[in-house]
Amino acid sequence: MRLIIVSVDWIHIKTILAGSLGLLLAWKMASKFRKHKHRREWDSVGKDVVLLHQFVRGKTCPNLSPYALKVECFLRLANIQYKVDTKTPFGPRHKCPWITINGDDLGDSEFILDELSRRFNVDLNSPLDTQKTACLEALRVLADEHLFWCIMTWRYWLDGCRSILSTQDFGSFMNFMFPKFMVLGMKQRSQQHGIGLYTPEEIYQICRKDCDTLAAVLGEDDFFGGEEPCRTDCSVFGQLAQLMWNAPGTRYQALVTEVYPSLSRYCLRMKKKIYPDWTDLLLPSKEPSN
Numbered sequence: 001m002r003l004i005i006v007s008v009d010w011i012h013i014k015t016i017l018a019g020s021l022g023l024l025l026a027w028k029m030a031s032k033f034r035k036h037k038h039r040r041e042w043d044s045v046g047k048d049v050v051l052l053h054q055f056v057r058g059k060t061c062p063n064l065s066p067y068a069l070k071v072e073c074f075l076r077l078a079n080i081q082y083k084v085d086t087k088t089p090f091g092p093r094h095k096c097p098w099i100t101i102n103g104d105d106l107g108d109s110e111f112i113l114d115e116l117s118r119r120f121n122v123d124l125n126s127p128l129d130t131q132k133t134a135c136l137e138a139l140r141v142l143a144d145e146h147l148f149w150c151i152m153t154w155r156y157w158l159d160g161c162r163s164i165l166s167t168q169d170f171g172s173f174m175n176f177m178f179p180k181f182m183v184l185g186m187k188q189r190s191q192q193h194g195i196g197l198y199t200p201e202e203i204y205q206i207c208r209k210d211c212d213t214l215a216a217v218l219g220e221d222d223f224f225g226g227e228e229p230c231r232t233d234c235s236v237f238g239q240l241a242q243l244m245w246n247a248p249g250t251r252y253q254a255l256v257t258e259v260y261p262s263l264s265r266y267c268l269r270m271k272k273k274i275y276p277d278w279t280d281l282l283l284p285s286k287e288p289s290n
């Protein structure tokens, strides 16, 4: 009798193992097939056409990722033909944005701008002298690597994702789930980074100081590049646009609209110059947009 039970159990185990293996194989084949399908789609955009992989458009600003806006601004300023994919926003290093060009996948906004400048022989900083270019590179680092952390720490942790959800259209399931993993995730990441060890007031003051610096460097100029936007403008605009359009009714938005109004005028100037189709790009919204 005991022997029969043992052999029946063994049959069960074998069936379960075979089933799991079958499922694993099917899943692997499906993901391989999906990758091939994506690859075919990505490579079909045409020679020298950039495919920009990024998050879906928002209701008040074309993207919630400052780096996606940065790359898109660059593509537009450099007159590089591009298309947008929002189905696969995460690429190399699991970051957004990334691009595909002529079959090559490239990640990291700064590396992307370097590579596109090389391939298309464009230099948005060409009118600037070496010293000005170097100072603007320092400002770019302030925007991409410092201001970014203030904004993200506030947006996803301190603000509990409230403002950002009001400017996006994620659907009710994601509206419910998003804060559940983002708040804790951002808290951990910003604490590991260091900025999350400050109080909310200190983080606001750090953000304010960055805006103070940006406003001082901009001065009376139209753009950071002077009369025309340069490469740094893409980075700075990407970050400031998050305060201007993706933080409605908050003191973070007021940093550009009230404390440093020259920055909101700058954002509007960039919007007008680079995004004449801004409103068409946005998702339908009941909120009035600037």
Ligand SMILES: N[C@@H](CCC(=O)N[C@@H](CS)C(=O)NCC(=O)O)C(=O)O
Pocket (backbone or CB within 6 Å): 064, 065, 066, 067, 094, 095, 096, 097, 107, 108, 109, 110
């Ligand atoms: N240094 C990267 C940063 C990109 C980045 O951090 N993107 C964010 C979205 S704004 C992202 O993908 N975050 C997902 C994650 O870090 O897990 C760049 O310049 O592209």
